[in-house]
Amino acid sequence: MSRGGRRLAAVALAAGLLLGTVPAVAAPGPPDAPEYWFDTWQIPRLWSQGARGQGIRIAEIDTGVNAALPELRGRVLAGTDFGRSGDGRTDRQQDEFGHGTAMASIMVGRPGTLGITGIAPDARVLPIAVPLSGTSDASSDDHLGAAIRWAADHGADVISMSLGGRRDPSSDSEPCAADEQAAVFYALRKGAVVLAAAGNRGKGDNAVEEPGVCLGVVAVGATDRSGEHAPFSSRHPYVAFTAPGVNVPSLSRVAGLAYAGNGTSQATAIASAVVALVWSKHPKLTGQQVIARVLATLDGRRSKPDPAYGWGQLDGYRAVTATVPAGAPNPIYAAAAPFAARANAFAKAARVKPPAPAAKQIGSTGEFRIGSSPRLLVPRVLGALAVALAGLLALIALAVVALLRRRPAEPPVPPTPAGPRVQVDDDGVQWHAIIERTAPE
Structure with a gap:
């Protein structure tokens, strides 16, 4: 897959809703695209x-964020830009929609243009701009793995990725790129949680997309206001849950403009x-416990994930207020744990320093004197040599007998698969399966 073709998982529907007087409604946002989850x-x-x-601190890996907008001022930290020099506080998307700015407004925006309001107003966005398709600095390498590591190293609690790139079984040996999977494990080890869009290919080829498919990532699908699965939202065994993703209003990177759109991008930002x-x-x-709490309080909680809805639909109110046992299960982390442990062990081994070389100068171990050499071929020495030779001949004879009796060696036992194996289901969907070794018949 060409990483320069990674897609932003949002679709802008309305070109620039005009700023005007907002009627008094319960949910914030424009009257024809209210933020209905505020009521729900x-x-x-x-x-x-x-x-x-x-x-x-929410690390948003995206196109960058226009931090100068009045609705975002003071809520966007200095981040970084992997496409150009900068701190991520410039939106690099060429379209006025401004994908990174839009997602930030859904999360932390204060009321302004058309009353659009962020869900978590006291959180802070850490913008990490990467050269995605559609940006002014698009590149064949979007540096996503490095961006995830940078987020983990700079205090991110939540890493939000409203993006995805198609994985092709004919050319990609693994559903998740190795550097991205290692970066996700690294972020989990540092204590961050990682969310990503499930993808908007539900009506098309429904291809697997990373980083949503990566082990340990919370992949978010989209539903509409009534809770119905959005037709565009991809269906996969790795979908964790769904969140609102239809007719979602958000700010443009251009001051005074807003858009309403559909996408698992919006669902991921909300989640x-x-x-x-x-x-x-x-x-x-x-x-791990935070995600376990979210999973335990899903609306329509399932015992097994559904390709469309995952384990259920996000319920923001219950996720915060419900009584959830401290040891509630977290199947997303449980599935990743054995592979993360192996990756962590290799990473730790790589950091071990080799032993220091021995000192070149060795101290004195005793005294010696030079004198005449002793005679070797004396009777006592010759007798000892004869005894040693007889013992050697006896050992050789025993070894020959043992060699004649030895059976052919058993064939080697094939090793247990060391990492995630690619599975393809009846629909042609590629996914991770955890392989357990069974005893030979």
């Missing part, structure tokens, strides 16, 4: 209960902001 999840009530995203709310209300939880 009682977001203002969660805010009043102390869940505002405070103390949570990332909900994770920030959960973590700000329960700051002592680990990343």
